[in-house]
Each structure stands twice: as C-alpha cells, then as structure tokens.
Amino acid sequence: MTAIGAALAAPAAVYLLFPPKVRKEGQWVDAADLTALPTGKPEEISFQRTRVDGWKVTSEKATAWVLKKSDSDVVAFAPQCTHLGCAYHWDDPSHTFICPCHTSAFSIDGKVLSGPAPRPLDRYEVKVDGSRLQIGPMEPHV
C-alpha cells in the first residue's frame, strides 16, 4: 500500500511542482523608435511581445518605462513596483517614480528612495540598433 501510494505521489509531485519545459521563444522585440523619445525624462512605451502562457503562446501588449540617457544609453524598467506589483508612474514635479499603492518612491535610475519596496525597479535587457530600441527578457534581480 505504501509502495502504491509512493508510486502515485511521486509522479503527482513532479507533475505539479516541476516547471514546464521551457519553450524557445523570440525574447527580443522591437519596441520603440528612440528618436521619438525625450532625453533625460522617463517615458512609458507600449509594445507587443509574445508570452508563453501554459499551453498557449499569446501576443500581448506590454509596457515599460524607458529612460533615454543618450542615444546609445537606454534603460527600460519593468512597469511594476517591486513591492507588490502595482503599476507606478513618473511624477515629474518630484522627479520620482511613485507607486500609488503603498507610496514607494524610486529615483530616476530606479533606486528606492522611500516606502516598503524591497529592491530597485526591475529592468529589461535592452539593445540599441540604430534608432530602434529592442527590449529583451527581464534582467535577473540584483
């Protein structure tokens, strides 16, 4: 009986707990025209990306806060607060990113200034190809 239980529980455990095999997807997407972005001020851009969602590959709208420091130096922040995932926004007068949920504030380069956020804003990997900005997967957390 114990053996039968184990023979059922073990496959059930790996079935539920192991992550699905990773499907190869085009991680990089052409996201924005850099010439249209202001320098030195974060701008929210939206773009289409494909995401593997269980058995489905969906093409969905994604957004990022992009800061163009110069034509070759660009940062793209993931649009969720690192505290509990609320959407934050750029507050120009105070020159900070502010999260409306628990008032976390981040500096223009993503550092936590105040509030409960545990780490700086997450970033996407970026590539600059001429005047086009390409956005890749999320950078691992520091």
Place this chain on the structure above:
Amino acid sequence: MYKNIVEWLENRTGIETAIKNFLYEDIPASSGWHQVIGSMAVFFFIIQVFTGGLLAFNYAPTPGEAYNSVKYIMTELTGGSLIRGLHHWGASMMLIIVVLHMLQVFLYGAYKKPREATWMMGVVLLLVTLAFGLTGYLLPWDNRAYWGTVVTTQIAGQAPIAGQYLTRLLGGEGSVGNVTFSRFYALHTVLLPPLTMILIGIHIFLVRKHGVTPAVGDDKPRRKFFPEQVFKDTVGVAFAFIILFLMAVFAHVPLGRLADPTDTNFIPRPEWYFLFLFQTLKFFKGPLEAIGSVVLPGVAVLTLFLIPFIDRGPLVRLGKRTFAFAFAGLALIAWTGLTTAAIMTTPKTTEADETAPGAESLQAWQTLSPNELQGLGYFRSQNCKACHPGAGKTGIGPDLTKMIPAHRDAAWMIPHFKNPAQVVPGSSMPPVQLDDAGLNALSAFVLKLTPQNEQGLLAAPDFAVQGATLYQTKHCDACHQIQGVGKKVGPPLDNIGAHRDRTWLEKHFVDPRSMSPGSMMPPYKFTPPEMDAICKYLLQLPKAGG
C-alpha cells in the same frame, strides 16, 4: 502520547470503533482469492479520481484549447504523460475489472436471494463505468475523440422516440461542438464521480448487509475480514497496479491531430470496449439499424439487470452451474468474435501521433515555408491587420481566413494587391507597394491563413520572420532545401538544430570553409541582430515532413 491522541479521536469521533467494525467483519470460511476483484474495482476508481484531478489541474475544458492543453501535459510537463497514461489505461483496466467482478458474482450465483439489489446496483455501476469511458473519450479533442463522439451521438439519435431528445441533451444536434463538449466534460467530471461514489457506497452497504456469499455447504466457523482477506485484497490490488503502472510507463497514449470536422479521410473507431457494438451495427441495415444500435443493447442491459429474477433457483455448487458457464462462455465468444472482426476490418490508421517521443511539438509558424514567413513579415510591415483584424472580426476589409474559394488563389490575389480598386470595384484598399517577389510571398502567406491557425501564425516570433526574410533575400534556396523547396547543392537545412549549434552556425556564416572544408558557400556578413535572427530561425526548423 500516541495512545492519548488515539483515545481522544476515538472518544470524539468513534473512528477506531468504525475501523474495527470494518476490518473485523464476519466473512465465510470459504472466502478467498475469487473475492478480491470488488476491492480492485474500488481501488481503480480511486486511481481514476486521483489522476483525473491531476489532469484537470492543467486541462482547458473547451474545444481546441483542450487539445493544446493535453499536448502541453504530454510534452511539456514532467510526469504529464505518465499521469495521462495512468488515467487512460486505468479506465480500460477498471472496465475489465468491473466485468471480471460481475463474471465472478454471476458464475458463483452470488446474485441470488437476498442479494438481488446488490447485483442490480452493480449493473448500474457497470453502466456508469461505460458512461465514464464514453464521455472521457471526447475530452482530448483530437480526431479520434471527435469522430468517435460524432458516431456515438448519432447512435443515441437512433433510439426510438427518445432519439431526438437524447441527441439534443448531448448537444449533438447539428454537429458535435462546444455544447456536446461541455456536457461530456460536465458529466465526466462533475456529475458522474459523486454519483459513482454514492452508488459504490450503497453497493458496499448492501454487500455488508447481506454478508459475503458463502460457498454451498460451507458450514465451517466464520472468519474475520482482517487480516487474511485484507492481505489477499491488497495483493490483488498491488498486482493490478503494477500492470497499470507498467502500461502507463511503456504503452504511450497517443494524441492524434486536432479534431477536424472537415477531415474526410479519418475513419472513426470507438474505444476498444465498444467495438463489439460498433460491429453489431454492421449487421443491421436501413430502418433495422436501430435494432442493432439501441434495441439489442437495451435488451442485453435489461437482461443483465433482471438476472436475479430470471434465475431464481437455489444456490448450487460452482461445478453444477453448467447453464451459467455456457451463458457466460457464449457471451465471451460473441464479444471476442465481434471485437476481433471490428479490429480486422479497421484499416491501418495513417494518423500521426503528435506527442510520440521524438515527434516535434511544432509551433504554428514552424509549419510555414521561408517564403510564407517572409510574407508574414510583409503582412506586418504593410499593417494589413489594421483593416483585416482577423479573429473572426470584420474590419474595413474582410476576414482573410474566410475568403471565398475563387479568391483563394495567387492568380487572383496578386493583381488585387497591385490594384485593388480595379479587381474589386469600390474597394478602398490602397495598392500594396511591393515587388513581385514580395507580392508572391504575401499572397503565399495569406493563402495559408485558416480560422484555426490564424492566431498561432500571427504570433510568430520576430526572429522567425526576420530569419526567413534573410533566407529569402540572400537566396539561400539557390543551394539549400527546406521542406523539399530549394536546390540541393548544399545540404538540406531541415532539423539542422539537431546536429548544429549557434556557435557553429555563426562561425560557418563568417567563414564556411573553416567549419566545412571544401564548402562552396560564400561567407556572409550579417549585423548582430540579423545573425541572431537567422541562427535562431534555422536552429528551430522542424524535421522534413514535420
């Protein structure tokens, strides 16, 4: 400490007494191996509930999605194909065990007074087991499932008087689709399992009420259920489970192509245990068909149900039940004969198994040729979607997946691209500004669109489109083949990812001869994004014929 907990539990719930009552049931001295099958049936029901629950965790109960999610379970989840194997083979084994259990009870005459109700409840449980098989068969939503169910609902429709209502109840009016699917799913997962639990409960209650049937002339002192019979039951259960587990590991459960109502080549066959019915149908033609499909099975079930009232004689020794043996023997011969005949007349299926080990789990774009992928690139750059939104919606322009046949032709489409208003008077579509090769590629892609694949194709990753476009614009097909298209100067590139990696490809593009001495291929200079796209694209090319 342990004793205290047990005492507390016993005091508050009486569970210890309950277990003791269960285990120390009086059973006849003649009980033995022949009575373990009932426990095995209960055990298999538990296995089905357990594995079914696990499957449901990753299963999308709508047509189309269902198929993709089963494929996902089979190919991407660790242990997924094992779980489905246990559920699939468990269903077959459960039915075999239920039938063996009935056969044993029948041969021993254990249905006789006062156990008639126990037997009748057992017949109902057999029907419920068959209903599980019938409804579960549709759920993978592959061709086999779809066409098998089409036949089933048609048969239900032949029932005299009730036919049309039955078909309507099964949602099979018109065609098998969303409604039938949802109803089968609801029956299989919501209605039948609790019903079965209640019926098993009543069945076991009745067994306990009347006690296990003793053999004729068994006047030895009665024994307890525990430990000897419990041990025998456990051995029986373990034995059956080992067989099931080996089947689940070694006998791959196939998943065919996605259900295709327009597939005229598919030959529907029901699950093996319904094959005899399927074969019986062939003997009845025209208006007599209902006899084979409804009347005969109905009479058979009714006979089975009423056996305790047909055979009312006293219990006799197993050896003296000649008539019962003859009856069971004849039924077995008839069943085997019909099933064999059905198997013999089934043409070999050409249906490929989409989840067989080694079978590629293809993404929609991988079914496109480089030319068609390049066309998809133009479809995007020309922003065709703005007026042809797809997904069943009509924008300014029509739904491209539902073009009339006369327009499903490059010879119509290309002049239309060049000058829409001339070909379709009044069209507000602007001319497509592409050269002939571009128009050709665009039409090749549009011709490929169907309502089923549209979403998948449009979600093709950028690297595939860019890679294929580079492949076309650099005229790689002048020397290489993909899916049989192109020249054979160099090696075909299908499934190249199986034996080459990224580094090799990059080096090969830069300096072919350093990697393939004697190669005639010229070096190619790509920008980093181009190199990225073409390498990724090539490495994900499926096998030829895939």
